Amino acid sequence: MALQCVVKVCLQHSTVVRSLLTMSMQSWNNTMTRWLKSLKSNLNLTRRSQNISIIGFILPYHQEQRI
Secondary structure, three states, rough: HHHHHHHHHHHHHHHHHHHHHHHHHHHHHHHHHHHHHHHHHHHHHHHHHHHHHHHHHHHHHHHHOOO
């Protein structure tokens, strides 16, 4: 009985429900894009640190070769 009332109210306020749904979807998309951006930046940071470690490994090797 209560469910029927809720459904009736939802049908009466379908525009409100739709706007709420679109708002929630937009916010979800925003959070997803933010999360992806942070993930990308983290990946870039890890890549940079790997490059630095590789350079740190190669530089002494080159110096040894010169000697």
